[in-house]
Amino acid sequence: MLEATHLSFQAKDGKKILKDINLKIEKKTSVGIIGMNGCGKTTLLKCLANLHQEVEGDIQFLDQSIKSYSKNELAQKMAMMHQVNHFPFDFTTNEIIEMGRYPFNEGRLGLLKSDKELINEVIKLLQLEDKTNEYFSTLSGGEKQRVLLARSLVQTPELLILDEPTNHLDAYQQKLILRLIKELNLTTVSVLHDLNLAYDFCDVIYMLKDGCVQYAGETKEVMTVANIKEVFEIDVDILKSERSKEQYIVTL
Numbered sequence: 001m002l003e004a005t006h007l008s009f010q011a012k013d014g015k016k017i018l019k020d021i022n023l024k025i026e027k028k029t030s031v032g033i034i035g036m037n038g039c040g041k042t043t044l045l046k047c048l049a050n051l052h053q054e055v056e057g058d059i060q061f062l063d064q065s066i067k068s069y070s071k072n073e074l075a076q077k078m079a080m081m082h083q084v085n086h087f088p089f090d091f092t093t094n095e096i097i098e099m100g101r102y103p104f105n106e107g108r109l110g111l112l113k114s115d116k117e118l119i120n121e122v123i124k125l126l127q128l129e130d131k132t133n134e135y136f137s138t139l140s141g142g143e144k145q146r147v148l149l150a151r152s153l154v155q156t157p158e159l160l161i162l163d164e165p166t167n168h169l170d171a172y173q174q175k176l177i178l179r180l181i182k183e184l185n186l187t188t189v190s191v192l193h194d195l196n197l198a199y200d201f202c203d204v205i206y207m208l209k210d211g212c213v214q215y216a217g218e219t220k221e222v223m224t225v226a227n228i229k230e231v232f233e234i235d236v237d238i239l240k241s242e243r244s245k246e247q248y249i250v251t252l
């Protein structure tokens, strides 16, 4: 679905933020990007979404160079849920979710009946029915996250890019949102800070350190005690729950 080869990115001030990254996203997989603060995770997501122009290397998306897509074409195939959660003007929940259909409106003024049906379906899925007429600025952090996810979902993207999708969510909502995304069987690439959520949700993990991919591969093979110590500089244990029989990571 997407393949980046020898990707490097240098900021305007000359700082090398990403160094020779190779990354592959297969269809219907959840790819996770983890690493310490400032190691380049968000920058990498922005490069994959073609939001940075001065990127070295090559990104092929659906067998085409990412640079060959117009903004509108790309928005029909790829959605990015950003960390930013404010808008220059105050929109209602409904208005923000509707924006996800703009790339498809082909110059029409209003939305089609099918757009409205899709929007209503997603609103229900994310339990936002009673928030549709509320102003975004008045919503809680968790509600804002769900609205931004709803906007991305109505874009019906082939690839969904998520920058810390569980930010501001309580423990219950974190699991709920990630399970829901999993059940939708989408192709995703996400930055996740919570190691346990990454361990649980992702099929494949890229561990970044100082702008380089330090380890990459299937989650359970890559997120080992030794690799986590090297990349995050913390000691952890990986234990098995007596009750759920699932493994989880504890910081020592």
Ligand SMILES: Nc1ncnc2c1ncn2[C@@H]1O[C@H](COP(=O)(O)OP(=O)(O)OP(=O)(O)O)[C@@H](O)[C@H]1O
Pocket: 011, 012, 013, 015, 017, 035, 036, 037, 038, 039, 040, 041, 042, 043, 044
């Ligand atoms: N446009 C830019 N110009 C200069 N420096 C930048 C630019 N964009 C990012 N950086 C720097 O590059 C580094 C990586 O930033 P990035 O936001 O990608 O990190 P991150 O891994 O997502 O961090 P966090 O976990 O804290 O969100 C940081 O030191 C940041 O200050």
